[in-house]
Amino acid sequence: xxxxxxxxxxxxxxxxxxxxxxxxxxxxxxxxxxxxxxxxxxxxxxxxxxxxxxxxxxxxxxxxxxxxxxxxxxxxxxxxxxxxxxxxxxxxxxxxxxxxxxxxxxxxxxxxxxxxxxxxxxxxxxxxxxxxxxxxxxxxxxxxxxxxxxxxxxxxxxxxxxxxxxxxxxxxxxxxxxxxxxxxxxxxxxxxxxxxxxxxxxxxxxxxxxxxxxxxxxxxxxxxxxxxxxxxxxxxxxxxxxxxxxxxxxxxxxxxxxxxxxxxxxxxxxxxxxxxxxxxxxxxxxxxxxxxxxxxxxxxxxxxxxxxxxxxxxxxxxxxxxxxxxxxxxxxxxxxxxxxxxxxxxxxxxxxxxxxxxxxxxxxxxxxxxxxxxxxxxxxxxxxxxxxxxxxxxxxxxxxxxxxxxxxxxxxxxxxxxxxxxxxxxxxxxxxxxxxxxxxxxxxxxxxxxxxxxxxxxxxxxxxxxxxxxxxxxxxxxxxxxxxxxxxxxxxxxxxxxxxxxxxxxxxxxxxxxxxxxxxxxxxxxxxxxxxxxxxxxxxxxxxxxxxxxxxxxxxxxxxxxxxxxxxxxxxxxxxxxxxxxxxxxxxxxxxxxxxxxxxxxxxxxxxxxxxxxxxxxxxxxxxxxxxxxxxxxxxxxxxxxxxxxxxxxxxxxxxxxxxxxxxxxxxxxxxxxxxxxxxxxxxxxxxxxxxxxxxxxxxxxxxxxxxxxxxxxxxxxxxxxxxxxxxxxxxxxxxxxxxxxxxxxxxxxxxxxxxxxxxxxxxxxxxxxxxxxxxxxxxxxxxxxxxxxxxxxxxxxxxxxxxxxxxxxxxxxxxxxxxxxxxxxxxxxxxxxxxxxxxxxxxxxxxxxxxxxxxxxxxxxxxxxxxxxxxxxxxxxxxxxxxxxxxxxxxxxxx
RNA sequence: AGGCCCGUAGCUCAGUUGGUUAGAGCGCCUCCCUGACACGGAGGAGGUCGAUGGUUCGAGUCCAUUCGGGCCUACCA
Numbered sequence: 001x002x003x004x005x006x007x008x009x010x011x012x013x014x015x016x017x018x019x020x021x022x023x024x025x026x027x028x029x030x031x032x033x034x035x036x037x038x039x040x041x042x043x044x045x046x047x048x049x050x051x052x053x054x055x056x057x058x059x060x061x062x063x064x065x066x067x068x069x070x071x072x073x074x075x076x077x078x079x080x081x082x083x084x085x086x087x088x089x090x091x092x093x094x095x096x097x098x099x100x101x102x103x104x105x106x107x108x109x110x111x112x113x114x115x116x117x118x119x120x121x122x123x124x125x126x127x128x129x130x131x132x133x134x135x136x137x138x139x140x141x142x143x144x145x146x147x148x149x150x151x152x153x154x155x156x157x158x159x160x161x162x163x164x165x166x167x168x169x170x171x172x173x174x175x176x177x178x179x180x181x182x183x184x185x186x187x188x189x190x191x192x193x194x195x196x197x198x199x200x201x202x203x204x205x206x207x208x209x210x211x212x213x214x215x216x217x218x219x220x221x222x223x224x225x226x227x228x229x230x231x232x233x234x235x236x237x238x239x240x241x242x243x244x245x246x247x248x249x250x251x252x253x254x255x256x257x258x259x260x261x262x263x264x265x266x267x268x269x270x271x272x273x274x275x276x277x278x279x280x281x282x283x284x285x286x287x288x289x290x291x292x293x294x295x296x297x298x299x300x301x302x303x304x305x306x307x308x309x310x311x312x313x314x315x316x317x318x319x320x321x322x323x324x325x326x327x328x329x330x331x332x333x334x335x336x337x338x339x340x341x342x343x344x345x346x347x348x349x350x351x352x353x354x355x356x357x358x359x360x361x362x363x364x365x366x367x368x369x370x371x372x373x374x375x376x377x378x379x380x381x382x383x384x385x386x387x388x389x390x391x392x393x394x395x396x397x398x399x400x401x402x403x404x405x406x407x408x409x410x411x412x413x414x415x416x417x418x419x420x421x422x423x424x425x426x427x428x429x430x431x432x433x434x435x436x437x438x439x440x441x442x443x444x445x446x447x448x449x450x451x452x453x454x455x456x457x458x459x460x461x462x463x464x465x466x467x468x469x470x471x472x473x474x475x476x477x478x479x480x481x482x483x484x485x486x487x488x489x490x491x492x493x494x495x496x497x498x499x500x501x502x503x504x505x506x507x508x509x510x511x512x513x514x515x516x517x518x519x520x521x522x523x524x525x526x527x528x529x530x531x532x533x534x535x536x537x538x539x540x541x542x543x544x545x546x547x548x549x550x551x552x553x554x555x556x557x558x559x560x561x562x563x564x565x566x567x568x569x570x571x572x573x574x575x576x577x578x579x580x581x582x583x584x585x586x587x588x589x590x591x592x593x594x595x596x597x598x599x600x601x602x603x604x605x606x607x608x609x610x611x612x613x614x615x616x617x618x619x620x621x622x623x624x625x626x627x628x629x630x631x632x633x634x635x636x637x638x639x640x641x642x643x644x645x646x647x648x649x650x651x652x653x654x655x656x657x658x659x660x661x662x663x664x665x666x667x668x669x670x671x672x673x674x675x676x677x678x679x680x681x682x683x684x685x686x687x688x689x690x691x692x693x694x695x696x697x698x699x700x701x702x703x704x705x706x707x708x709x710x711x712x713x714x715x716x717x718x719x720x721x722x723x724x725x726x727x728x729x730x731x732x733x734x735x736x737x738x739x740x741x742x743x744x745x746x747x748x749x750x751x752x753x754x755x756x757x758x759x760x761x762x763x764x765x766x767x768x769x770x771x772x773x774x775x776x777x778x779x780x781x782x783x784x785x786x787x788x789x790x791x792x793x794x795x796x797x798x799x800x801x802x803x804x805x806x807x808x809x810x811x812x813x814x815x816x817x818x819x820x821x822x823x824x825x826x827x828x829x830x831x832x833x834x835x836x837x838x839x840x841x842x843x844x845x846x847x848x849x850x851x852x853x854x855x856x857x858x859x860x861x862x863x864x865x866x867x868x869x870x871x872x873x874x875x876x877x878x879x880x881x882x883x884x885x886x887x888x889x890x891x892x893x894x895x896x
Numbered sequence: 897a898g899g900c901c902c903g904u905a906g907c908u909c910a911g912u913u914g915g916u917u918a919g920a921g922c923g924c925c926u927c928c929c930u931g932a933c934a935c936g937g938a939g940g941a942g943g944u945c946g947a948u949g950g951u952u953c954g955a956g957u958c959c960a961u962u963c964g965g966g967c968c969u970a971c972c973a
Contacts, residue, residue, distance in 0.1 A: 008935070175971095193970085200973085218973060231973095265972060273973050282971050342970085355971090387900070391968070394899070398969085486968090521908090523966075554921085557910065560901070561966080565908055567922050574935040585932030648910070652920070667932080753939085759927090760939040766928050797938095850917045857916090863953040871915050871954095878916055 005587060009573075009580035011544025015706045019545075031076065039070040040078040040479035042460050042496070042509060054526060054534045054552075054564055058515050061552045062483050062647060068702035069642050072729035078476050080463050094120050095410065105409060113409060155462040156455045157415040157429050159503065164427045168364045169404070171425070175281040176403050178356035179346040180302035180316075184407040185360055187451060188400065189491055191344040191353050200339035201324060202270060204332045205230055208246040208255055214239070215334050217269030219341055220279070221327070222320040224249065225308045226297040227256055229275040231286060234260035236271055250332050251323065252309060259290050281355050294357060302354055316354070361405035361414060361448065368498040369399045375507050381497060382511045384645055385558045388486055395490050404451045411449035418444050457495035460508035467503075479509045486514040513645045516562045518552075523563065534564060546704040547572035553703055554651035575655060576707050579700070582663050583711045586693060589674055590686070598683060604690035605716045612691030613736075616684045622788065623669040624688045625741035628733075630661045631695055636732030638699060654700050662696055665749065669791055690715065695730045702729075744784055747820070748792065751785060754816045754823050755796035761835070762814055762827060769799035775807040776821035817888040819881035837896050844889050847882055854879045 006013070041063050067077050094117050095105045105113055163169040177186040201221050206213045214230055230247045232239035239258075246255045256275075263286060264273050277287025278294040287294060297308040304311040304319045311319045327333040344353040373396045375381045376389060383389045405414060417426045419435035420442035426432045434441050455462070464473040478500075482493065493512055500508030518526050526533045540548050550572040555562050590600060602608065613624045620628075634657040641649035666689070673685035694715060701708040701724050712724035721727070755772060764770065774785050782803050785792060789801055813826035814836075854875055857863050864872065 005932095008933080216973080220973085263972090268972060275973095280971080280973075282973075285971085341973095391900070394969075489968095517967085519966095525967095555909075560909085563908060565922085568908070570935075571921055574933095577935045578933065581933035581936085583932080588932065644912085646912090652910080656920090663933085664937085668937095756938060757940085761926095763927065766938070767930075846917055854916070857953075860953060866953050867915070875916050882917085 005584050006580075007584070009544070009577040009707065011546065011576070011706065012541065014710045015545055018706045018709050034076040037075050038078065038475060038480070039067070039075040040080065040476040040481075041067060042080045042479050042482040054518055054536045054539065054548075057536050057548065058518055058552055058556065058562075059483055059485065061549050062513070062515060062556065062645075064705075065549070065553060065647060065650075065702040066481065066483070066642065068705060068725050069729060071725055072698065072701065072727060074728075078479075080460060080476075080479065110409065152455065152462055153412055154429070155458060155466060156412045156450065158467055159458055159499070160415050160450070161427055161429050162503070163363060168367065170362055170364070171359060172362045172401075173357060173359050174362070174401075174403075175284040175355050175357050176360055177344060177353045178300075178358070179349065179351055180300065180354050181349045181351040182346060182408070183300055185358070185403055185405060186346060186353065187403055190347045192347050192350075193342045194345055195340055196343050198339050198341040198343075200269065200337045201327075202334040202336070203250070203274075203327055204334050205247040205250060205274075207242060207258070208248050210245070212242065214242065214247055214258065214272045215270045216272045216274045218274055219339060220320070221323045222304070222311070222316055223276045223279040223297065224274055224323065225252055225304070225311060225319075226276045226278050226295040227252075227254075227274045228277060228287065228292040228295060229256050229290065230258050231261045231264050231273045231275050232258065232271060233264040233266045234262060236264070236266050239272060250330060251326060257290075257292075259286075261286055261289065278357055279355060284355075284357055296357070298354065298356075360403045361416075363402040363404050363454075365399040365402050365498070368502055369396045369494075371501045372396060372494065372497040375497060375501060381507050381509065384511065384513045387559070388489065388512075388514050391486075392489060392494065396494060402451075404454050405446075405448040406451055407447070408449055411452055412455055414446040414448050414450060416446040418446060420444060453491050453495055456492055457499045458503075460496055460500055461504050473504075477504060477508070478506050481511040481513060482509045483513045483515065485517060487517065489514065513558075515556055515558065516560055518562050518564055521563065521565050526564070539566075539569060543569050543573040544576060544706070546576050546707050549705070550575065550651060550703050553647040554655070556647045558645065575659060576704060578659055578663060579704075579707060579711070582658075582667060582693070583714065585667060586689065587714065593674065593682065593686065596679070598679070598686075601716050603683065603686040604694070606718050608687050609691040609694050612688050614684045614687050616681055621673075621684070621688075622741060622745060623666060623791075624685075624692075625738045626745035627661060627666045627688075627692055628736040629738040629742050630657060631692060631699075631730065632732045632734075632736035634661075635695075635699060635730040639729070639732065642702070651703055654696075654703060658696050658700060662692065666692070668795060672790070672794070698724060698727055699730045701725065701727075747781060747784060748788055750818065751821065751823065752792055752796045754818070755792075755798065755825075758814045758816055758823065758825050759797065761832075761839075762825070766797065769797055770825055770827060771800040771802070772796070772798050773802040773804065773808060773824040773826070774821060775804045775824075777805055778820060779805075781821060815892055817885065817892070819884040822888070833896050837893065840889055840893050840896075844886070844893065847886050847889065851879060851882050851886055854882070 063079075067079065071077050094113070097120070098105045098108070098116070108116070160169065177188065177191050178184070179186055198219050200217050200219055202215050202217050203221065203224065204213050204215050214232075216230060218224065227249050232243065234243075242258050243260045245258050247258050248254075249256050259275070263282060264271065275283045275286050275290075275292060276295075277283045277292050278296040279298070284294070286292070295307050297304055297311075298316060299305045302316045304314045304316065306312050308314075308319065311322060314322060324333065345351065346353055373393060376383060376392060383392060415428060417428070417432055417435075418424075419426065419438060419440050421440035422435065422438040424435055424437040425446075426436045426443065431445070432443060435443060458466075460479055461473065461477055464470060464477055466473055466477075482496070484493065493514075496508050500506070520526055520534065536548060547569050551569040552562075554572070555568060590603070594600070613620045613628045634653050637653045638650045641647070641653060670685050670689060673681055674689070676682040676685065694712075697708045697712055701712075705725070709724050712727070751774065759766075759770070774782075776782055776785075782805065785801070786803055789803075792798070793801055807822045807824065810826065813824050815825075816823045858872070858875060858879065
């Protein structure tokens with residue numbers, strides 16, 4: 001049966017086929033009734049608004065690798081995909097689209113707005129799926145549920161009401177971060193700080209009823225219009241006599257008190273501070289302590305309002321200029337100094353945040369944080385890498401109140417209703433018919449929505465049927481692992497921990513794996529807003545999603561950043577192609593072999609594979625014994641790496657085995673056997689190579705799902721078998737391990753490499769066969785080479801190989817020696833003596849240094865008494881070998 | 897201001913409890929378009945591990961100081 005296999009790996013042909021399969025199939029749909037261990041994963045929120053870049057791929061890559069690995073080991077796996085954000089994001093997309101059409105979403109009315117959101121969702125649903133298909137199978141959309149689905153909204157309301165009833169959620173009048181562009185409150189975490197050069201203006205405030213005056217320093221002169229006091233330190237001798245008097249606020253001509261407060265730093269500026277309770281968090285607190293009035297001089301969008309008198313209507317920065325000018329002309333500007341300040345910016349739009357006092361909903365965090373701290377301290381939640389634990393503790397132990405209301409439209413609305421008659425607020429799970437206190441029917445729902453992270457923080461249990469006592473909840477909660485980037489440790493991880501423990505009494509996950517941040521070649525974090533992201537779809541189209549996944553996995557060493565340069569993915573693509581071609585080799589040659597009668601079914605059936613490695617003449621052939629031993633060791637290392645979230649080690653292990661061991665050595669070695677005229681020998685070779693190839697595919701599968709799936713289906717599989725992902729993951733089989741075979745095979749590799757090396761140095765044409773001599777005092781080594789003479793002749797391109805105990809005394813030709821053996825090629829043409837000498841000299845230097853340092857160490861009594869026996873013996877063994885080599889080099893140098 | 901991380905071959909990075917001539921991929925050099933693969937094969941050159949000092953029989957690996965780069969947290973007007 002002739003097979004048609006493309007000459008090169010073409011991901012664009014293979015992957016869509018399987019992508020469709022993955023998305024459609026319910027492979028990862030967990031069954032709560034299924035027996036066996038459970039592995040459940042919380043997936044971070046994918047962002048479907050278009051800011052998808054390679055950085056976002058990392059979570060999904062790692063999660064999917066783990067999922068497949070666990071699935072192949074018989075775990076019952078559940079994904080909890082973070083589609084919560086998808087709902088919010090959908091709303092934001094609609095807002096953006098409306099804005100592009102010049103429509104302000106606020107003016108649509110909430111119902112009309114939500115209608116459009118649903119419409120967009122329906123229309124674009126397919127588009128999202130197609131997009132996700134192209135970036136790979138890494139996200140499971142089959143469980144797609146949007147935030148605004150009735151089920152999730154009900155959970156959010158339930159949580160809100162419970163926290164409110166417990167007194168943890170309250171309404172408060174405080175200073176909050178306000179974005180004048182987004183027109184909403186921001187939590188501290190949504191404010192990013194940036195160092196910028198600024199100015200410190202010194203302004204003179206005359207003291208009422210005297211010729212004295214005070215100089216205050218400020219970086220924001222426009223806020224002085226709202227000043228209601230000047231503060232000095234209570235023990236500051238310079239100003240002691242002024243406390244209790246009044247100052248005349250320039251420009252506004254308002255008398256304001258001079259107060260004493262310990263908050264003032266005597267060293268900074270002039271030691272006198274203007275107090276603007278409505279526009280600064282510290283001043284706000286001071287204002288409360290001293291019962292000062294708050295004068296808000298700005299509008300929502302940061303223009304000056306009527307309270308600013310002559311400045312009303314100006315933008316805050318124009319007002320600043322004008323205030324400074326006016327002060328200057330009044331002679332009240334004492335001095336200006338340069339001053340670097342750290343400005344708070346809105347994370348989303350980068351507008352300078354305006355501190356603003358307003359009434360908002362808050363959540364008390366201390367009672368929630370304490371159990372979450374304890375969970376990490378006790379190890380019930382493991383944070384990997386460990387250094388992030390310290391960061392977590394630091395934040396959690398200094399946690400502040402969380403303002404949870406947002407003046408946005410996207411998100412869950414706050415379940416609170418204001419009574420128009422008596423002002424009472426009714427908090428309820430369902431829309432109340434009447435006010436709790438006065439029974440009035442004039443109720444208006446609070447216009448605010450909840451911070452996105454409020455609902456996201458419920459994800460691990462809100463998706464499993466909570467507050468009901470469901471089977472899913474019992475089986476899958478707590479989940480096993482959360483993988484995400486460390487940038488949302490506080491936003492999301494910590495809040496899930498707090499809310500999960502609070503509402504279920506159990507931690508939401510046992511392991512938190514925080515991966516590195518992906519940056520571009522310039523070292524910048526990938527970000528859509530900065531324009532530094534790389535679109536993974538483009539890259540995938542070019543190289544394939546398997547290459548993308550393998551690249552991310554191989555670079556995902558924990559603890560440090562990951563820089564995306566683009567050349568690693570080329571090497572991953574090459575690796576995929578290499579495997580593809582190894583498979584082609586098998587099938588193309590099998591076609592020829594099959595004409596002799598024995599077919600694929602017999603050679604590669606599941607039963608045949610299970611019996612490998614097969615024997616010939618009562619022994620497993622050396623190369624096969626070696627390969628299966630390598631396979632066992634690789635499987636062990638890879639399993640171990642994945643168990644410890646060391647994806648890069650897993651990737652490297654499989655790469656080395658598949659390319660280095662399987663392709664470069666094993667296939668080359670068994671080529672003749674596969675076509676052997678001895679049918680029995682050939683069948684053994686075929687059965688072994690198929691078994692090894694199959695195992696290697698399974699080993700690679702989590703790291704390259706599409707390619708391995710495709711090739712797996714080329715081989716005979718048990719009836720009803722659907723996917724390699726449901727096959728077994730290779731384990732380290734003890735009976736495959738064979739230290740002796742590894743040792744013997746590697747000696748042969750050494751001999752072959754040394755011979756190739758000589759050939760290369762002599763610049764021999766690669767087709768030119770030459771004769772060589774092998775000599776070794778070790779009878780075992782001689783018989784090894786003797787037995788495998790054909791292979792050595794073939795791989796080292798020799799016409800003949802003489803084997804002897806003693807090196808022939810003949811001078812001339814090219815020579816290569818190790819402590820175990822000598823190789824000589826008696827070639828007529830003189831070897832470049834000078835080059836040979838230089839090479840040997842270099843080797844001599846290195847070797848001599850190594851020998852000297854070992855001799856020194858071994859002669860040291862302290863070393864001998866303190867170093868472990870193993871080290872000493874190893875050192876001695878190496879030393880004796882190196883001495884032999886050194887001697888041979890000296891001899892050879894003498895000859896030249 | 898406090899905390900964390902990084903500085904290893906030209907580039908991007910590995911290097912788990914300190915232990916034998918420090919590894920990989922890409923790039924570079926030489927030879928080869930050989931029937932799985934030029935997205936390939938074979939061979940090779942190239943680092944003394946930012947700097948200094950210390951602990952130790954022994955340090956890329958631990959400690960201190962220092963220089964350089966990055967990140968996070970912070971209410972200094």
